[in-house]
Amino acid sequence: MSNTATRNLEVNTEATPALQQPQPRGIWLKLVIVLVVVVAILFFGIRSRRSDEASLRTISAETAATPVSVVQPKQAAPAEEIILPGNIQPFISSPIYARTDGYLKKWYFDIGAHVKAGQLLATIQAPEVDEQLSQARSTLATAQANMKLAQITMDRYQGLLLKHAVAQQDVDNAVGSYAANKAMVDADMANVRHYEALVSYEDVYAPFDGVITARNTDIGDLINAGSNTAPRTDMFHIAQPSTLRVYVNVPEEYWRGIKPGQTEADIVLAEFPGQKFPGKVVRSSEAINGITRTLLTEIDLPNPDNTLLSGSYAEVHLHVPSQTPTFLIPDNTVLFRSEHLQVGVVRDGKVQITNIIPGHDFGTEMEVLAGLKAGDQVVVNPPDSLVSGQQVKVVQASLPGDSQ
Numbered sequence: 552m553s554n555t556a557t558r559n560l561e562v563n564t565e566a567t568p569a570l571q572q573p574q575p576r577g578i579w580l581k582l583v584i585v586l587v588v589v590v591a592i593l594f595f596g597i598r599s600r601r602s603d604e605a606s607l608r609t610i611s612a613e614t615a616a617t618p619v620s621v622v623q624p625k626q627a628a629p630a631e632e633i634i635l636p637g638n639i640q641p642f643i644s645s646p647i648y649a650r651t652d653g654y655l656k657k658w659y660f661d662i663g664a665h666v667k668a669g670q671l672l673a674t675i676q677a678p679e680v681d682e683q684l685s686q687a688r689s690t691l692a693t694a695q696a697n698m699k700l701a702q703i704t705m706d707r708y709q710g711l712l713l714k715h716a717v718a719q720q721d722v723d724n725a726v727g728s729y730a731a732n733k734a735m736v737d738a739d740m741a742n743v744r745h746y747e748a749l750v751s752y753e754d755v756y757a758p759f760d761g762v763i764t765a766r767n768t769d770i771g772d773l774i775n776a777g778s779n780t781a782p783r784t785d786m787f788h789i790a791q792p793s794t795l796r797v798y799v800n801v802p803e804e805y806w807r808g809i810k811p812g813q814t815e816a817d818i819v820l821a822e823f824p825g826q827k828f829p830g831k832v833v834r835s836s837e838a839i840n841g842i843t844r845t846l847l848t849e850i851d852l853p854n855p856d857n858t859l860l861s862g863s864y865a866e867v868h869l870h871v872p873s874q875t876p877t878f879l880i881p882d883n884t885v886l887f888r889s890e891h892l893q894v895g896v897v898r899d900g901k902v903q904i905t906n907i908i909p910g911h912d913f914g915t916e917m918e919v920l921a922g923l924k925a926g927d928q929v930v931v932n933p934p935d936s937l938v939s940g941q942q943v944k945v946v947q948a949s950l951p952g953d954s955q
Contacts, residue, residue, distance in 0.1 A: 617937075620947040621897055621928035624878035627918060631808075637799040637818065637867035639852070639859060641790035643759060648783045649774040650752035653677030655786075661766055666757040672787060675753040675774050684746035691739035698732035705729040752776075761791040762857075792861055795852040797830060799867045800845035808871035809835055809848055816850045817868040820859070827868070828852060828859065879916045884929045885909075886937070894923070895930035895937050897945060902930065904939045 656676040660666055705725040711717040765788035768774065777783035797818060801809055808814065814832040830852040839846055850867065852859070886893040891906045910918030923929070928948065930937065 617934075617941065617943045618946045619895075619897065619902075619933070619943045620931040621945050622881060622884065622931055622948070624880050624919065624923045624925065624927055624929060625916075626925065627877040627879050631871050633801075633805060633869050633871055635799050635801065635867045635869065637797045637850070637865040639818075639861055639863045639865055640796045640798060641761075641792050641861040642794040642796055642851075643761065643791040644764075644861070645758060645789055646785050647672065647755060647758070647787040647789060649675060649755065649776050649786055651675060651677050651680055651749045651774075652776050653680065653753065653774050655768050655770055655772045655774055656753075657770060658766065658768070660763050660787075662763050664763045666761065666763065666789070668757055668759045670757045671754055672757055672763075673755045673768075675755065677750070677753050680746065680749045680753070684743070684750050687739065687743045687746045691736065691743050694732065694735040694739045698729065698736045701725070701729035701732040755786060757789060759789070759791055760793070761789045764788045764790050764861075790861055792854055792857050792859075795854050795859060795861060797850040797852050797865060797867060799848050799850065799869075800840070800843060801835075801848050801869070803839055803844045803846065805869075805871050806835075806839065806846045809846060809869075811835060815870045817870075818850070818852055818859075819866040819868060820863060822863075832869075877910055878919045878923050878925075879913075880919055880923070880929055881931065882912070882915055882917055883932050885917060886933055886935075895933045896923070897928040897930060897943055900942060900944070902937055902939060902941045902943050904937070 653675040654677075656674040658673040660670075660672055666672065705722075705728070708717055708722045708725040712719065712722045766786075767788075768784060768786050772784075774784045774786070775781045797816075809832060811832050811834050816830045816832060817827040818830055819827055830850040832848055833851045834849050836847040880894065884894050885907075886895065886904070892909055893904050893906055895902045896905050897903075905922050907922035908920040910920045912918075928945065930943070
């Protein structure tokens with residue numbers, strides 16, 4: 552028993568150290584597993600932390616970005632209508648003066664009468680001129696008789712000269728006497744024509760088709776043709792209203808769009824509500840007035856039925872084509888700063904402060920001549936603190952033509 556127990560004890564004593572020593576392969580496997588777990592924990596921990604940091608940065612950036620509303624510039628119309636005050640005048644207007652002195656014997660037309668060219672308007676009584684004409688005719692008759700006698704004498708002397716019955720000197724004297732008498736006849740004939748013209752001026756005729764707009768004399772009035780001591784008598788005023796001239800002063804900035812023969816115009820008068828009378832620009836002064844900085848422009852307006860009256864005030868609607876493409880933006884997008892008029896344009900999430908050249912202010916909209924392009928996003932109601940490079944967030948965008 553003791554020997555058996557002793558052997559078993561020896562066997563167990565020998566087996567125990569073998570069981571206590573671990574296998575090398577198992578240790579490395581455990582180390583690898585532990586290392587993988589640690590690396591995985593570190594990887595996912597760092598990744599989660601970076602994701603949280605990125606989300607935090609995004610949230611911070613979004614929180615820090617200024618929310619703004621934007622609108623896109625609206626393309627201005629290719630032709631612009633401008634409204635200007637105009638003055639309507641007749642196509643032809645002329646005062647009628649007397650050409651001979653006398654008294655007004657009779658007038659045949661009063662104001663508002665429509666007359667034709669060559670129609671008798673008035674008659675002047677000028678007995679002095681009639682007597683002067685009679686005297687001139689008598690003088691002419693005397694001169695013609697003397698010339699006839701001189702011609703007979705000249706012919707006789709020339710015939711006698713062929714027979715050598717008279718001297719050459721006598722013939723020359725006869726020829727000279729005839730020439731002198733002929734010259735006197737010519738002068739007296741011119742004098743007669745002069746007085747005949749003065750007598751013809753006793754009848755006053757209409758120079759063209761038109762309407763009498765003023766009559767300044769009456770029967771028995773002294774008519775003066777004009778002298779150094781007395782002014783001429785303005786007897787009538789006549790106007791031709793079948794075509795009217797409308798004069799308008801166009802501001803300097805629009806003169807390039809005024810094309811005679813091409814630019815259309817609509818004439819509006821208060822006494823004809825809702826009606827427009829079409830006209831066309833026919834000429835301009837081609838010079839800017841140095842005081843008013845405007846271009847005097849004339850528009851022809853047909854008036855065949857005499858519907859419109861000369862002297863009327865009118866609104867002239869001119870259709871002026873735009874010389875350069877322009878944009879319209881709301882007035883509440885403009886920054887009024889000391890250096891320039893500016894707007895804030897959003898590009899890539901950041902604001903760029905842009906200088907603009909303004910055109911016309913239409914109340915709720917402003918015309919921009921330069922500084923913007925189609926598709927720009929312009930900040931609406933920009934704060935005074937807005938600067939270039941500032942991060943913004945677009946919260947509302949409006950397209951051109953949308954109501955603001």
